Amino acid sequence: MKLLIDECLSPELTKIAHERGHGEASHVVWLGLAGLKDWELKPTVLNGDWTFVTKNSADFRGPKDKPGTKGQYANVAIHAGLVCLNGPPGMDLDMQVELFEQALRELDHDGDLVNQVLEVTLEDEETLRIIRYALPKE
Numbered sequence: 001m002k003l004l005i006d007e008c009l010s011p012e013l014t015k016i017a018h019e020r021g022h023g024e025a026s027h028v029v030w031l032g033l034a035g036l037k038d039w040e041l042k043p044t045v046l047n048g049d050w051t052f053v054t055k056n057s058a059d060f061r062g063p064k065d066k067p068g069t070k071g072q073y074a075n076v077a078i079h080a081g082l083v084c085l086n087g088p089p090g091m092d093l094d095m096q097v098e099l100f101e102q103a104l105r106e107l108d109h110d111g112d113l114v115n116q117v118l119e120v121t122l123e124d125e126e127t128l129r130i131i132r133y134a135l136p137k138e
Helices: 012-019 038-047 057-061 093-109
Strands: 003-005 051-054 082-086 116-122 128-134
Touching: 003 012, 012 093, 051 057, 057 082, 057 116, 082 093, 093 116, 093 128
Parallel strands: 003 051, 051 082, 082 116
Antiparallel strands: 116 128
């Protein structure tokens, strides 16, 4: 699985991915794509067969209550997967690492994210929710 970490997340997540066996993982900044708008980044993600990791969930999957109705993946027929790390605004590095490690554990159990979204959400200080769903809906 080729993980591409969005520029809104720390490059440290890429290093963690490498340590966990995802040697092809990279970061948007490392690929020279810093500052691109989401729609400009989309072709690179899709054509490169990247599983995209972001905290800008709504920008990519659309609204939480209606994923796929809007967002960058709304009109995508096939993709390598989307990982959404949902935490409070201004999520610090420790929180990013915690959510990302949970996502990696989930991917260790089932790494097939083709046309799926994996969301790891910190709902409050003690409640972590992990969900997976098809996008586009089958």
